[in-house]
Amino acid sequence: MDSEGRSVVLALAADVQKISQVMKEFERLENLLISEENDSNGTVTGKSIELKSSIKKLMTSPDVLESLNRLEIQGEPVWGLSTEERDLVILARETVNEC
Numbered sequence: 701m702d703s704e705g706r707s708v709v710l711a712l713a714a715d716v717q718k719i720s721q722v723m724k725e726f727e728r729l730e731n732l733l734i735s736e737e738n739d740s741n742g743t744v745t746g747k748s749i750e751l752k753s754s755i756k757k758l759m760t761s762p763d764v765l766e767s768l769n770r771l772e773i774q775g776e777p778v779w780g781l782s783t784e785e786r787d788l789v790i791l792a793r794e795t796v797n798e799c
Contacts, residue, residue, distance in 0.1 A: 712778065715767040716785050719792050722764050726795060729755045756799045759792075768792055 733751040740748065758764070771778055772793065777786040 712771065712780065715770050716781065716788070718763070718767045719771065719788060722758060723788060723792055723795070725758060726755060729758065759796050759799045764792075765796065768796065 729751055733748060736745060736748045736751060768789065771789045777789040781789065
């Protein structure tokens with residue numbers, strides 16, 4: 701593999717790691733939001749608004765979108781990703797689209 705190919709693979713690995721970390725943070729925030737909504741019996745609270753805002757800010761940040769774009773070609777995960785990584789990219793894109 702030439703150095704250009706190696707740098708592409710390393711960049712993909714960094715992007716996968718970034719998206720993985722972001723999705724862990726998303727899950728944490730989502731769980732806090734669910735807990736907050738359950739505690740308030742579905743009533744919108746300042747905390748739930750803040751959590752929703754944090755989720756949107758996290759998922760739509762430029763660095764997350766750039767990493768996600770590099771991990772997709774024509775709306776599909778790029779070649780070379782494991783099944784788990786492909787599923788992560790698909791879930792991340794769905795989550796971004798919901799924001």
